[in-house]
Amino acid sequence: MTMTKNNQNSITPNTPDAPDLNHGLKIIRDMAKRLDASPGVYRMLGHDGQVLYVGKAKGLKNRVLSYTRANALSHRLTRMVAETRSMEIITTRTEVEALLLESNLIKTLKPRFNILLRDDKSFPYIMITRDHEWAQIAKHRGARKRKAWWFGPFASASAVNRTVTELTRAFLLRNCSDSVFSARTRPCLQYQIKRCTAPCVGKISHQDYQKQVDQAVRFLNGESRSVQDEFATYMHEAAETLKFEDAALWRNRIRALTMIQAHQDINLPGELNADIIAFTSDSGRSCVQVFFMRNGSNFGNRAYFPRHDKDDDPAAILAAFIGQFYDDKPPPPEILVNQTMLEAKLIAEALSNKATRKVNISVPARGQRRKLMAMAERNSREALARELTASSTQKKMLDAVQELFELDERPGRIEVYDNSHIQGSHAVGAMIVAGEDGFMKSFYRKFNIDTDKASSEKAGIGGDDFAMMREVLTRRFARAIRDDPDRETGIWPDLVLLDGGKGQLSAALEVMEKLGITDMPLVAISKGVDRNAGREEFHQPDKDSFQLPKNTPVLHFLQRLRDEAHRFAIGAHRSRRSAAQKSNPLDDIPGIGATRKKALLTHFGSARAVANADIPDLMKVNGISQHVADIIYHWFHDKS
Numbered sequence: 001m002t003m004t005k006n007n008q009n010s011i012t013p014n015t016p017d018a019p020d021l022n023h024g025l026k027i028i029r030d031m032a033k034r035l036d037a038s039p040g041v042y043r044m045l046g047h048d049g050q051v052l053y054v055g056k057a058k059g060l061k062n063r064v065l066s067y068t069r070a071n072a073l074s075h076r077l078t079r080m081v082a083e084t085r086s087m088e089i090i091t092t093r094t095e096v097e098a099l100l101l102e103s104n105l106i107k108t109l110k111p112r113f114n115i116l117l118r119d120d121k122s123f124p125y126i127m128i129t130r131d132h133e134w135a136q137i138a139k140h141r142g143a144r145k146r147k148a149w150w151f152g153p154f155a156s157a158s159a160v161n162r163t164v165t166e167l168t169r170a171f172l173l174r175n176c177s178d179s180v181f182s183a184r185t186r187p188c189l190q191y192q193i194k195r196c197t198a199p200c201v202g203k204i205s206h207q208d209y210q211k212q213v214d215q216a217v218r219f220l221n222g223e224s225r226s227v228q229d230e231f232a233t234y235m236h237e238a239a240e241t242l243k244f245e246d247a248a249l250w251r252n253r254i255r256a257l258t259m260i261q262a263h264q265d266i267n268l269p270g271e272l273n274a275d276i277i278a279f280t281s282d283s284g285r286s287c288v289q290v291f292f293m294r295n296g297s298n299f300g301n302r303a304y305f306p307r308h309d310k311d312d313d314p315a316a317i318l319a320a321f322i323g324q325f326y327d328d329k330p331p332p333p334e335i336l337v338n339q340t341m342l343e344a345k346l347i348a349e350a351l352s353n354k355a356t357r358k359v360n361i362s363v364p365a366r367g368q369r370r371k372l373m374a375m376a377e378r379n380s381r382e383a384l385a386r387e388l389t390a391s392s393t394q395k396k397m398l399d400a401v402q403e404l405f406e407l408d409e410r411p412g413r414i415e416v417y418d419n420s421h422i423q424g425s426h427a428v429g430a431m432i433v434a435g436e437d438g439f440m441k442s443f444y445r446k447f448n449i450d451t452d453k454a455s456s457e458k459a460g461i462g463g464d465d466f467a468m469m470r471e472v473l474t475r476r477f478a479r480a481i482r483d484d485p486d487r488e489t490g491i492w493p494d495l496v497l498l499d500g501g502k503g504q505l506s507a508a509l510e511v512m513e514k515l516g517i518t519d520m521p522l523v524a525i526s527k528g529v530d531r532n533a534g535r536e537e538f539h540q541p542d543k544d545s546f547q548l549p550k551n552t553p554v555l556h557f558l559q560r561l562r563d564e565a566h567r568f569a570i571g572a573h574r575s576r577r578s579a580a581q582k583s584n585p586l587d588d589i590p591g592i593g594a595t596r597k598k599a600l601l602t603h604f605g606s607a608r609a610v611a612n613a614d615i616p617d618l619m620k621v622n623g624i625s626q627h628v629a630d631i632i633y634h635w636f637h638d639k640s
Contacts, residue, residue: 019082021070028067031087035061039098040091041105044113047085050489053113056102058095076309080113096350099343103323115308115320118442123153123292123329124160128173128217133206134181134199135213137173139164151220153292153329155300170256171216172197182594185602194249219257222295228257272296274334274369278376279318280384284310287387288321289380291372294332301376303383305437315341322361326351335361338373394436400554401495405540407521411494412436415476416565418499419449419468420573428576429472430569433493434561446572447472466507469498473511481515494521499562501526505539525562536562585611589635591628599623600632611636 037059044053057063067073067081092098106114127140131147139160144150154160168175174196176188181200190196197204197212219227235250276291286306292299304325308317318341331351341347344361351359364370395410402410414434421427429447433440449468484491498504505524512520524539536559539545548555585607586597603621604610610618610632618629 019079021078021082024081024084025068025070027084027087028064028081031089032061032064032068035064035089037061038091039093039095040089041098041101042090043088043105043109044080044084044111045086045088046083048486048488049086051105051109051111052083053080053111054102054105054109056095056098058098060089060091074309074311076113076311095346096353099323099346099350100327100354103327106320107324107327115306115312115317117304117306117321117324118437123155124157125150125152125154126160126164126167126220127151128213128220132178134174134209136178136181137164137167137171137175137216149217149220151294152299155292155302159300166256166259167216167220168195170253171212171219172253173212173216174199176200179594183598183601185598194252220295222297224257228254231257272334272369273332274336275332276336276372276376277318277322278338278373278380279314279321280377280380281314281317282384283388285384285388285391286314286317287380287384288318289376289383290325291376291379292332293372301379303380303387305384305387313342314339319343319347322347323350326354331355331359333357333359335359336364336369336373337361338377339363390438391436394438397554397557398436401557404548404554405495405521405523405538407495409494413440413490413493414495414497414561415493416497416499416561417469417472418562418565418569419465419472420566420569421449421468426573426577427468428569428572429468430565430572431472431476432561432565432568434564439564444568445476446568447475448576465500466503469500469504469507470511473508474515477511477515477517477520481517496520496522497558497561497565498522498524499565500524501537502539502545505541509541525558585636589632591631596621596623596628 039056039058040060041054041056042060042064043051046052055063064087067077070078070081073081090101092101106116110116122141124139124141125144127136127138127144127146128149128151129136129138129146130149139157140146140148140150141157152160154163164175167173168190172195174181175190176184184200187198187201187203188196191198191203197209199206199209215227215230231250231254235247235254238244238247238250272293273295274293276293278289280287280289286308288304288306289301290304291301304321306317306321308320318337318339322335322337322341331354335348335351337344340363348359348361351361364373398410398412398414401407401414412435416432416434417429419427419429427449429449431445431447433443449471480492483489496508498508501524505522508522508524512518512522522541526537526539527535535547536555537545537547538558586592586600592600599621600610600618601607604613613633615626615629615633618624618632619626624632
């Protein structure tokens with residue numbers, strides 16, 4: 001984005017920390033005096049520099065002045081102005097640039113007075129690479145930096161995994177990474193089960209492999225019928241020439257194509273490329289349901305529940321959602337919405353500039369698009385009803401937790417901790433978070449534990465669970481003290497649950513005492529003497545341990561929290577262990593890339609043999625000079 005000159009202004013007076021509407025109005029009026037009619041973005045800041053609100057304006061002066069008319073402000077904006085202690089301004093060349101910058105800053109800073117899109121995880125895509133001689137097909141999530149064909153987005157990783165599996169069965173493309181591909185000396189299992197043509201060892205010519213790639217790209221671009229007809233022709237030709245084994249292979253590939261199409265819940269005539277966005281609201285809560293239609297097929301849907309005040313305008317909520325939703329995603333040519341929204345033309349222009357092609361936003365009134373919108377609206381209403389029911393139940397459970405553990409108020413953030421390891425190896429600590437909206441997965445954290453440090457008090461015994469818990473809690477709360485000493489940003493828990501007994505509770509108390517935290521509610525959950533679910537014991541500082549009757553709703557709720565922490569900890573441990581098992585000692589040696597690694601493994605047979613080789617033997621490998629041989633030798637021998 002091009003800006004005039006990164007023009008930032010701020011006014012920061014010495015003021016008390018307590019909200020003061022008159023003081024906030026004065027700060028805004030003083031800032032407005034220094035502004036003109038330029039477009040740009042403004043930020044309202046609290047006493048500690050925390051961003052309260054981000055907005056954009058076609059003319060900054062008039063927009064900022066609008067906040068000084070206190071009688072016209074909503075309750076939310078009145079509170080925001082009262083807490084404002086300074087402002088920052090960034091001018092842009094156009095209002096479109098201001099809109100794009102505003103969306104980016106809102107997603108990055110998450111100001112608490114803005115309408116916020118929550119649970120905005122990146123979507124998975126299917127990637128067919130174009131920067132390698134032999135194209136790879138794979139699932140990809142995150143920044144799209146590689147030169148590749150991209151197909152998506154898909155609403156779920158499982159849908160992508162299922163589709164990639166069927167595509168490899170149909171088009172026999174490699175799905176291995178480039179490093180694995182370059183190190184192969186013989187075909188892998190994918191070749192044996194006829195899901196790859198083994199280009200890594202020359203089992204197929206480049207021309208024939210490229211034909212497979214072209215067919216896959218055409219199929220994913222919407223030419224499914226044409227590709228399927230070609231496969232049918234090849235199958236019939238093979239059968240007519242009595243090549244029944246080849247005919248069976250083509251039959252299986254046709255079945256794979258059919259399986260892919262069968263998993264698309266809705267198929268449309270033509271090649272509709274659009275996102276269908278339906279907004280519904282009830283009881284002060286909103287749901288935005290998004291369906292992804294690509295080349296006439298449904299790539300799935302996902303429901304979102306934006307954070308906003310009860311009195312926010314639906315048109316403003318929908319506009320804020322779309323601006324933030326496409327901040328890090330390429331928009332499709334069409335975006336269909338079920339109601340008018342604020343600044344629809346401006347948002348369409350901004351998305352068009354970002355996509356470098358025309359993006360149209362419209363409200364369908366009739367025909368197939370209207371039927372699709374009705375389906376999206378129905379899904380949105382049902383998702384919102386489920387969310388409201390779950391939210392009501394969740395609040396009741398949190399009230400029961402408050403009563404059970406005698407907390408001062410209903411806990412808005414519960415953190416649950418667990419560790420996972422095998423005799424101390426690949427140890428991982430896990431933290432999961434739950435609140436009024438259920439599990440808050442964006443706040444989950446894993447802690448890779450320094451096993452030697454954690455086991456220092458029991459030298460020679462792998463896996464000191466209490467030391468691991470101390471390390472995890474120390475890291476978590478030392479950072480909380482550093483980042484938010486006044487506990488104003490919501491990152492501090494109202495209750496900490498520990499998967500363990502009195503020993504884990506003692507370890508936690510030791511950490512809190514060391515850090516000077518005296519008011520953190522702590523509860524440890526152990527499984528009781530016979531370790532059966534339903535016989536859990538609850539331990540609190542300076543109180544007797546107790547059990548709850550079986551089938552008590554709050555017991556099931558706490559079990560679910562404990563089990564989620566256990567699941568997350570085991571998953572993190574398995575990922576760490578798997579990464580360690582897959583790592584190659586040669587990968588970390590400076591100057592040893594894929595070609596040299598392949599040459600070394602081919603010559604010596606294993607990484608262990610390379611580690612045991614002396615310099616003259618290393619120099620016998622093609623591409624290994626004396627300098628490189630010295631590096632390899634000393635890499636392994638200087639560590640002993």
